[in-house]
Amino acid sequence: MQSLEGKVALVTGASSGIGAAVAVALANAGAHVAAGARRTDRLAELAPRVAAGAAGEILPVKLDVADEQSVRDAVATTVEHFGRLDVVVSNAGVMLVGPVQGADTADWTRMVNTNLLGSMYVAHAALPYLLESKGTLVQTSSTAGRSASAGSGAYAATKFGVNAFAEALRQEVTTQGVRVVLIEPGMVDTELASHVTDPTMLAMAEQLYASVRTLRPEDIANAVLYAVTQPGHVAVNELLVRPTDQVA
Numbered sequence: 001m002q003s004l005e006g007k008v009a010l011v012t013g014a015s016s017g018i019g020a021a022v023a024v025a026l027a028n029a030g031a032h033v034a035a036g037a038r039r040t041d042r043l044a045e046l047a048p049r050v051a052a053g054a055a056g057e058i059l060p061v062k063l064d065v066a067d068e069q070s071v072r073d074a075v076a077t078t079v080e081h082f083g084r085l086d087v088v089v090s091n092a093g094v095m096l097v098g099p100v101q102g103a104d105t106a107d108w109t110r111m112v113n114t115n116l117l118g119s120m121y122v123a124h125a126a127l128p129y130l131l132e133s134k135g136t137l138v139q140t141s142s143t144a145g146r147s148a149s150a151g152s153g154a155y156a157a158t159k160f161g162v163n164a165f166a167e168a169l170r171q172e173v174t175t176q177g178v179r180v181v182l183i184e185p186g187m188v189d190t191e192l193a194s195h196v197t198d199p200t201m202l203a204m205a206e207q208l209y210a211s212v213r214t215l216r217p218e219d220i221a222n223a224v225l226y227a228v229t230q231p232g233h234v235a236v237n238e239l240l241v242r243p244t245d246q247v248a
C-alpha cells in the first residue's frame with residue numbers, strides 16, 4: 001500500500017455526500033486536501049471531521065466546475081498552497097432526472113456543464129501537475145454510466161461521456177505513470193436526488209432510495225482510498241460499487 005502522507009489532493013464536489021467523505025478520508029490518511037465546491041459554508045464544516053492527530057488537513061476552495069476559469073483558479077490555489085498535486089477526485093455532479101418528453105432543457109444544460117464539461121475542465125487543468133507527480137485522477141461516474149434507463153437519458157448521457165473521456169485519457173497518459181480511475185457508485189445516501197426538479201421523478205427517486213439499504217458516502221470513500229493507495233505499478237481503472245440490495 002502506498003502512503004498518502006505528504007501527498008496533495010484536490011476533491012471537487014466536496015461540500016456534501018461522496019466528495020465530503022472522500023476529502024475527510026484522504027485527510028485522515030495523511031493527505032493535504034483542497035476541498036472544492038460552491039457552498040463554502042459547507043466546506044468549512046469538513047476540517048472538524050478530520051481525526052485529531054491525523055497528518056492530513058483540509059483547505060476549503062471555492063469552485064464552480066462549470067466555469068473553466070474557476071477550475072483553473074482552484075487547481076492553481078491548490079498547487080500554490082501545497083506545492084504539488086498528486087490525487088484529483090473529480091466528483092462534482094448533479095442528477096436532474098426526468099423523461100425526455102416535456103423535460104426542462106435547462107436541467108440538461110446544467111448536467112452537461114457540471115458532470116461532463118466540468119470534469120473535462122478539471123482533468124485538463126490538473127493534468128500537467130499529475131504528469132509531474134505521476135499522480136492519479138479519480139473520476140466519479142455512476143451505474144448510469146454503464147446502462148441507461150427510462151427517465152435517466154440526459155444524466156446517463158453525461159456519465160457515459162465521462163466514462164468515454166476517462167478511457168481515452170487513460171490510454172493517453174498511463175505509460176507516463178498517471179493512473180485514471182473510474183468509480184461507479186450505485187445508490188448512495190446523499191443530497192443528490194433531492195435536487196430533482198420533476199415532482200414525479202423526485203417522488204420516484206425518493207421511493208427507490210428508501211427501498212434499499214443504500215451505500216453510505218464513506219463506502220465510496222473506502223473505494224477511492226483503495227484505488228489511490230495501490231503501489232505505482234497497479235492501476236485500478238474501474239470500480240463498480242452497488243448496494244447489495246440494488247438489482248439494476
Ligand SMILES: NC(=O)c1ccc[n+]([C@@H]2O[C@H](COP(=O)([O-])OP(=O)(O)OC[C@H]3O[C@@H](n4cnc5c(N)ncnc54)[C@H](OP(=O)(O)O)[C@@H]3O)[C@@H](O)[C@H]2O)c1
Pocket residue numbers: 012013014015016017018019036037038039040042063064065066091092093094095114140141142143184185186187188189190191192193
Ligand atoms: N448518490 C448517488 O446515489 C450517486 C450514485 C452514482 C453516482 N453519483 C455521483 O457522485 C457524485 C457526488 O454526488 P453525491 O451523491 O455526493 O451528491 P451531493 O451530496 O448532491 O453532492 C454533489 C456535490 O457536487 C457539487 N457540485 C454540484 N455542482 C457543482 C458545480 N457547478 N461546481 C462545483 N461543485 C458542484 C456540490 O457542491 P455545491 O452545490 O456546494 O457546489 C456537492 O458538493 C456526483 O457526480 C454523482 O453523479 C452519486
